[in-house]
Amino acid sequence: MTNKILQTSFYNRPTRQVAQDLLGKIIIRQIGRKKYYGLITETEAYCGPQDQASHASKGRTPRTEVMFGPAGHTYIYLIYGLYHCFNIVTEKKDYPAAVLIRGALPLPKEWLGGVTLPLSKREMAEGQRGLASGPGKLCRYFKIDKTLNNLDITKPNKLWLVDSGLKPQRIIRRPRVGVDYAGKYKDKKWRFITRFS
DNA sequence: CAAGAGATCATCT
DNA sequence: GATGATCTCTTGA
Numbered sequence A: 001m002t003n004k005i006l007q008t009s010f011y012n013r014p015t016r017q018v019a020q021d022l023l024g025k026i027i028i029r030q031i032g033r034k035k036y037y038g039l040i041t042e043t044e045a046y047c048g049p050q051d052q053a054s055h056a057s058k059g060r061t062p063r064t065e066v067m068f069g070p071a072g073h074t075y076i077y078l079i080y081g082l083y084h085c086f087n088i089v090t091e092k093k094d095y096p097a098a099v100l101i102r103g104a105l106p107l108p109k110e111w112l113g114g115v116t117l118p119l120s121k122r123e124m125a126e127g128q129r130g131l132a133s134g135p136g137k138l139c140r141y142f143k144i145d146k147t148l149n150n151l152d153i154t155k156p157n158k159l160w161l162v163d164s165g166l167k168p169q170r171i172i173r174r175p176r177v178g179v180d181y182a183g184k185y186k187d188k189k190w191r192f193i194t195r196f197s
Numbered sequence B: 001c002a003a004g005a006g007a008t009c010a011t012c013t
Numbered sequence C: 001g002a003t004g005a006t007c008t009c010t011t012g013a
Helices: A015-021 A064-068 A135-142
Strands: A026-031 A034-047 A074-079 A083-089 A097-107 A159-162 A172-174 A191-193
Touching (some): A034 A135, A074 A135, A083 A135
């Protein structure tokens, strides 16, 4: 089974569409010879300069600069002094938007390509489930930190995504987390969750 | 269970 | 000087 790397054309689309389409895709993190795999189960969309929940709503700053860059690059920052958040920049250059990867299901290290449902007991093993659930835990599991900021993830280098061929059965929409300050944007249901079980 | 507090620092005002 | 796109642990019912 082929597992095509997601290209710029995938990310260079409306952000909420990308956020939904990312569910069921696979994160590959390579460190030396080791590879770690994760099936994406939860994302959030941050859409443009008018979205008050987005860091970019305050304008262009050194930190948010990458959000204004081309699609298919990472935007990684430190939150609360101790956790990292992994975002993927979307849409065209100079339009600041990104998708926060909030959760993934770690796959076995021997994973070679392709995913079929239902997942095996091993894939659903207790303990796996919680390892990358939540933006901070996900970055901890995949060892993602600011050294990977502004990385081109359309190339198989350190961190990239592939299409698993899997389609989520059902997508749950919820308001985004921790954005009470975002005025009329705080209740937008731009958080997308699915389950593979 | 649910609720609350603490950890800890880059970033922006 | 304040704050946050979080998580974990503790407390108490």
